[in-house]
Amino acid sequence: MATYNLTINKKKYTVDVDPDMPLLWVIRDFAELTGTKYGCGIAECGACTVHLGDMAIRSCVLPVAGVGDKEITTIEGLSENGDHPVQVAWKELDVPQCGYCQAGQIMATVALLKQKPHPTDEDINDSMTNICRCCSYTRIRKAIKLASEKVTGQVLG
Amino acid sequence: MENRSVNGLKRRDFIKISALTGGGIMLGFSWIGCSSGKGKPVTLNAYIKIDADGKITIMAPNPEDGQGVKTSLPMIVAEELDVDWSQVHIEQAGLDTKKYHRQVAGGSGSVKASWDPFRKAGATARQMMINAAAALWAVSPDKCYTANGMVLLKDSEKKVAYGALTTRAAKMPVPKNITLQNSGTFRLIGKRIPSVDNQAIVTGSYKYGIDTKRKGMLYAAMVRPPAFGQTLKSFNDIEAQKSPGVEKIIRIGDKIAVFGRSIWEVMQGAKKIQAEWQSDVLLESTSDYLNNFKALLIKGPDDDPKRQDGDIKKAFSKPGIRTFEAWYEAPFIAHNCMEPMNFFADVRSDGVELYGPTQNPESICHKTAKLLGIPEDKITVMMTRMGGGFGRRLMFDFVEEAVLASKAVGAPVNLIWTREDDMGGGYYRPMCSYQYKAAVDANNNLIAWHNNSVGVTGNASRPNNFPAGAVPNLQVDAQDYKSPVTTAPWRGPIHNFIAFAEQTFMDEIAHGIKKDPVAFRLELLEQAKKKPVGKVDYDPDRYAAVIQKTAEMAGWGKPKDKGIYQGIGAYYCFDTYITQIAEVLKQDNGKIKIKKIYCAVDCGILINHSGAENEVEGGIIDGIGNALYAEITLTKGKPDQANFNHYRMIKMIEVPEIEVQFIKSNEHPTGLGEPPLPPAGPAVANAVFAATGVRLRTQPFIKSGLFD
Numbered sequence: 129m130a131t132y133n134l135t136i137n138k139k140k141y142t143v144d145v146d147p148d149m150p151l152l153w154v155i156r157d158f159a160e161l162t163g164t165k166y167g168c169g170i171a172e173c174g175a176c177t178v179h180l181g182d183m184a185i186r187s188c189v190l191p192v193a194g195v196g197d198k199e200i201t202t203i204e205g206l207s208e209n210g211d212h213p214v215q216v217a218w219k220e221l222d223v224p225q226c227g228y229c230q231a232g233q234i235m236a237t238v239a240l241l242k243q244k245p246h247p248t249d250e251d252i253n254d255s256m257t258n259i260c261r262c263c264s265y266t267r268i269r270k271a272i273k274l275a276s277e278k279v280t281g282q283v284l285g
Numbered sequence: 286m287e288n289r290s291v292n293g294l295k296r297r298d299f300i301k302i303s304a305l306t307g308g309g310i311m312l313g314f315s316w317i318g319c320s321s322g323k324g325k326p327v328t329l330n331a332y333i334k335i336d337a338d339g340k341i342t343i344m345a346p347n348p349e350d351g352q353g354v355k356t357s358l359p360m361i362v363a364e365e366l367d368v369d370w371s372q373v374h375i376e377q378a379g380l381d382t383k384k385y386h387r388q389v390a391g392g393s394g395s396v397k398a399s400w401d402p403f404r405k406a407g408a409t410a411r412q413m414m415i416n417a418a419a420a421l422w423a424v425s426p427d428k429c430y431t432a433n434g435m436v437l438l439k440d441s442e443k444k445v446a447y448g449a450l451t452t453r454a455a456k457m458p459v460p461k462n463i464t465l466q467n468s469g470t471f472r473l474i475g476k477r478i479p480s481v482d483n484q485a486i487v488t489g490s491y492k493y494g495i496d497t498k499r500k501g502m503l504y505a506a507m508v509r510p511p512a513f514g515q516t517l518k519s520f521n522d523i524e525a526q527k528s529p530g531v532e533k534i535i536r537i538g539d540k541i542a543v544f545g546r547s548i549w550e551v552m553q554g555a556k557k558i559q560a561e562w563q564s565d566v567l568l569e570s571t572s573d574y575l576n577n578f579k580a581l582l583i584k585g586p587d588d589d590p591k592r593q594d595g596d597i598k599k600a601f602s603k604p605g606i607r608t609f610e611a612w613y614e615a616p617f618i619a620h621n622c623m624e625p626m627n628f629f630a631d632v633r634s635d636g637v638e639l640y641g642p643t644q645n646p647e648s649i650c651h652k653t654a655k656l657l658g659i660p661e662d663k664i665t666v667m668m669t670r671m672g673g674g675f676g677r678r679l680m681f682d683f684v685e686e687a688v689l690a691s692k693a694v695g696a697p698v699n700l701i702w703t704r705e706d707d708m709g710g711g712y713y714r715p716m717c718s719y720q721y722k723a724a725v726d727a728n729n730n731l732i733a734w735h736n737n738s739v740g741v742t743g744n745a746s747r748p749n750n751f752p753a754g755a756v757p758n759l760q761v762d763a764q765d766y767k768s769p770v771t772t773a774p775w776r777g778p779i780h781n782f783i784a785f786a787e788q789t790f791m792d793e794i795a796h797g798i799k800k801d802p803v804a805f806r807l808e809l810l811e812q813a814k815k816k817p818v819g820k821v822d823y824d825p826d827r828y829a830a831v832i833q834k835t836a837e838m839a840g841w842g843k844p845k846d847k848g849i850y851q852g853i854g855a856y857y858c859f860d861t862y863i864t865q866i867a868e869v870l871k872q873d874n875g876k877i878k879i880k881k882i883y884c885a886v887d888c889g890i891l892i893n894h895s896g897a898e899n900e901v902e903g904g905i906i907d908g909i910g911n912a913l914y915a916e917i918t919l920t921k922g923k924p925d926q927a928n929f930n931h932y933r934m935i936k937m938i939e940v941p942e943i944e945v946q947f948i949k950s951n952e953h954p955t956g957l958g959e960p961p962l963p964p965a966g967p968a969v970a971n972a973v974f975a976a977t978g979v980r981l982r983t984q985p986f987i988k989s990g991l992f993d
Contacts, residue, residue: 129529146529146550153549162496163489165672166548167623168704172929175623203489210488218487222479222895225903226351227486228493228623228672253938259929261623261673262351263906265940267899 132192136161137205147193152176154192155202163203163231167259174258177232177239178202184239203231206238213278214238217271225262232258237272245280247272332378333362333410339448341368341434346378346385347395348644349482350674352958353896354395356481358403360893364473365407365466368434368447375481380646380666390644390671391679391774393859393956396892400954408463414447417454421445468890468951477895482670494641494669497629497699503532505690505700506551508541508558509710512922514568514769517541520560528554535693542690548701566769568922571716574741575614578718578766581739582612586762592748594819595758600733606724609794613721614983615740615782617713617917617924619932620775624672625707630687631697636663637688638697642671644678652681653688676774680712709927713917714775715742717782721790729798731809733758736787740779741768747783751828751857752791754821755813769922776907777959780858782984784963785912785970788854792971793980802853802971803836823857827887830948831855831862834885838944839866848872849880852971854964861960862887862948865905867968868941871976877991879909879969881942886961889952897957901945904961910935912966913986933987 134141136159143158155164155178164187167175171186178187179201206212210219214237217223224230233256240247240255247255252272260268332344343362349355359375380388387398411431418436419426428439437444468474485491510516517539525534525543530550535542541558545551569577601608628641637657643649646666654661671678687700702711717740724733734756738745740763748761775781795805807829814825832855836842839851848871855864868881882905891897914933918925926932970981973991981989 146553149549153547156496157547157549160498161489162492162498165493165623166495166625168929170704170928170930173623173934203487207488210484215487219479219483222477222483222899224351224480224483224486225353225899226623226671226673227480227482227491230486231489234487256937259623259934259936261621261675261907261934263903263910263935263940264899265906265935265937266902266943269937269940 130193132195134159134192134195134200136200137202138199143192145192148191150188151178151190151192151195151200152187155187155200161202161204165228165231167229167232172259173229174236175229175232177235177258179235179239182239182242184236203235206234212238214241214271214275217275217278221267221271221274223264223267223271225264229258229260233260233268237275240272241276241279246276332384333366333406335410335447335451337448337451339434339446340374341366341372341447342374342376344378345375346381346388347399348388348390348646348668348671348674349377350390350644350671350678352390352395352900353480353893354390355670356478357396357893357896358399359481360473360478361400361403362407364471365404366411367431367466370473370478372434377668379668380650382647388646389648390674390958391676393861393958393960395956397860397953397955404465405463408465409460412460412463413454413457414450416457416460417450418445420457421450421453475891475894478893479895491670493624493672494629495624495627495672495701497640497669499629499631499697502629502697502699503544503694504546504548504551505687505694505698506543506555506703507686507690507700507706508543508555508560509706510539510562511710512562512564512568513710513771513919514566514922515562515564518561518563520558522558524559525554525557528557530554533694534558535690537686537689537693540686542693544690544694544698552703564922569768570920571616571918574716574766574768575718578739581764581766582718582720582737585737586764588764590760590762591744591746592753592759592761592819594753594756594760597733597735597758597760600758601722601724603724603726603732605727606732607797609723609790609797611721611790611793611980611982613719613786615717616915616984617716617770617919618775618911618915619708619713619917619926620673620675620677620773621708621932621934622671622673622675622677625704626677626683626702626711627700628684628687629697629699630684630691632657632688632691636665639664639666639684639688640669641684642669642678643684644671644674644676648679649681649684653684656685656688657692675776676778677712680773682711704929705927708932709924712771712773714781715740715745715772716770717742717745717779719745719783719786721786723790723794725794725798729800731756731794735759736761738762739764739766741766741770741772742779745779747779747858749820749822750783750787751813751823752809754817754819754823755809757818759818770919777858777962780856780959780963781908781911784854784856785966785984788856788964788967789970789974789980789982792852792967792974796974801842803832803841806832806855823862827862828855828857831864831885831887834946834948835864835866835883838885838946839868839883841866850972850976852968852973852975854967854971856960856964858960858963860955861957863960863964865964865968867965867972869969869972869976875977875991876993877973877976879939879941881944882965882968884943884945884961885948886945886957887948887950888957888960889950889954891947892954894947897947898945900957901961902943904957904959905943905965906935906940908962908965909941909969910939912969912984913939913992916985
C-alpha cells in the first residue's frame, strides 16, 4: 500500500492503495466518481476513458503509481451541467441506447476535437476505437461532427 | 381513425384512486378482461401521479436496457393525458406484480403489450380532469376540452390546470367511458423524443447497477468452474486471504465468493485462489459439437416434426424436379453486455432487497423466494437502467449469486463479474446446425422445403417462418442436444442465425432458377396470400410492401458503379417486418467492404421516431458485427475466448452508411429490440455472393478470408 495525491476534476484526493491498482478503480472506488466505467480491464473497449492532462487514456490499465502529477479529468469534470459542446451534441442527437459506454465515447471525442477540431471520417475511424455494444456508432459519428461545429463555432465566435 | 369510446369495462374492473400526502392523486389502472394470446384474462396496470403543484409524473414500469421503453411507454400515456412532454417527469417503477403487468424486457414485447393499457391509463386520467373541471364550473363535461395539461371551457376564457383539479378529481367516480385521441392527430407519438436519461448519462451521474454502493456493503467477486460441466473439488485460499482489501472468503456450492472493500481488490483476491476442479460429465470441444450435430441431422429426429405441410418425401421423389441442399453452422456467441453482470442483494432476517440490472424482475423475485424459502412479499426488486441486456439479463444466475453471497456473509453485497467471468462463462447463444433442402418443379415453382435443425436448445427451428405458407410441401424438424453449456436467449433468439440460413438459401434457389431474388420472394408472398398452406403468421401484403420499399430505396436491379453489389435479407419476427439490402464493394484485392445498408421497417404505429431509428441502426450494425466476427469456441468445455482481445467486436471503422425508413401505418405498434438484427447477416452474405460467387454458410464470415 502507498499514499498517492491525485488531482481529479480540479479537486485533490489522497488515497492509500496498492500501487498496482489501476487508476479506473481508484477513481471509482476511492474518489467515488462512478461515471467512468469498467468494461474489459485490458484497454480494449474504452469505457474507462479519462483525460490525463489533455490526453485520452484508458484508465483500466494505468497503475495509480504511474499517474504522477498530471491532472485527471473524468466525465463528471467535463462541465458543470452537461453543457460541454460534446455533451450537448450527444443529447441533441439522442446518441445513447443503454448509455454505459457513452462517458468513454464522450471523453475520447473531447480529446479528438482538441487535437483535430475538424475531424474527417478517416480521423474519426482511426481515433474512435471504443466499443459500443448497442452499436450507436452512426449517431456517435454524427454527434462528433455536430460537436465539431459547436466547438469551432465557439472558438471563432 | 380511432376517436372511439372504450366502453364495457367489466364490473370487476376497477380503477383505484388514492390521495397522495400533500394533495394530488395517483391513478392505478387495472383492467381485467383484456385477453392475452392464450385467451386468459390478464391484468394491465399503469401509474400517473399529478401533484397539486402541477407536477405530472408518469411511471415507467418496464426494465430499460437501451431499447428505449423508459421514454416511449410514458410518451403513450402523455399523448392521451394531453400534457406537454416538457411538463412530465418520468420515474422508474420497481417490481409490483399487483400494479403492473409484464415487467419484462424480452421478446420485443413491451410496446406491443403496453399500447392499449397505457393509452387507456392516460385517457382515463384526462377524462377525470375534464369531469372535475366541469363540476367546478357547473357545466356539462362535453363543454370542456383539454390542451397541454389544462382543462378549458368552450366559448369562454375559463381554464384550469390539472394540478388544481386533483383534489376534486380524487373524490369523483372514475369515468367508465373514455375517448382515445385520434391517431391522425397525435402530437407526441411518432415524433423524435430524446431518451429521458440522456442528461444523467452524458454527465456520468446515472447510477448503473455496478455503481451501487451502500453503507455496510461489501463487494464480492466469484470464482467459478473454468469449464462447463465442472464442479469444485477443493481450494486453497491462503494467498487470497492475505490479499489487500479482502475481508472474507466463503465457499458457496461449486463457487468461491471473495468479499472486500473495493471491486479491484476482490477481483485480485479471486485470482489468487487455487482451486481444483473435477468433472463427471464429458467435456466437449467445438469440433465434437459440430461432428455430433452433423450425425444427428443425418440420422433425423425421433420426435414429430415441428411443422408439416403436404408430404415432402413424396415431393422430393417426384421426377423432373431440381433439388437444392445446404448446411449451416451457428457458433456459440457471448452476449457481451458492456456492463458486466452484477447485482446488489441485501438478505436480512426481515426481508430481501434486490437492486440492479435485470430484464426479468418478476422472475428473479419468484426465484429468490424459492431459493430462500420465503414469501415473495418479503422481497423488493428495483431495476436500474441496464448497461445492455441482449437476453443475458433474463437469467437468474448472477442474482442468485448475489443473494447467496449476501446471505453467507450476513451483509449487503454488490456482486460484480469481471469481463473474463462474463464472456468466458455464464450463458451463450446456443450453438446450432441446420440442413436445408428444397425442390423446384419443371416450371420453377418451389414445391418442397425441408429444414432439419439441431442445437443446444429446446427448439433450434422457427417452424412458421416464411416461406412456410407459400410452399405446398414443407417440413421443419428440430432436435435438442444436451450439453453442460448453459445457453440463453440472445437478441432475436434463433432468428439471429436462422434468418441467415433461410434468406441465403432462398437466394441460392432464386439464383439457381435464374429468378431475381426480390421477385422470387414477392412471388412466394403472392402465393401465401392467394393459396396459403397451413398456418401463416405473417401478413403477405405487409411483408411484400417492406421488400418493395427497400428495393426502391436501394435502386435494386439498376446498374451500379464498378465493384458494387447488392444482397437482400427480408425477415419477419416479433410481429415486425424488416427488409435490408446490403451494398458491398469488391475491392481490387478481392476483399469485401460493406458500404451501405438500406432498410425499411413496418412496426405498425411508430411511437418514438428517434428511439426507433437508433434501435434499428444499432440492430443492423450488431447483426453485421456478430455475423462477421463473433464466435466462442470450446476446448474440453472451456471457452477459448474471455475478453475483447480474442473476441472481435464491430467498431466505428467497420460501420457502413445506413438509411432507414419506416412504413407509415395505423396498425398496432410492435417492438424493435430484436427484429432489426436478423436480416443484416443474410443481406451481407447475399451481397457477398453477388460480388464473388462465394456462398457463406457458417459464421463468423471473417473466416472466409473475404473480409479484413
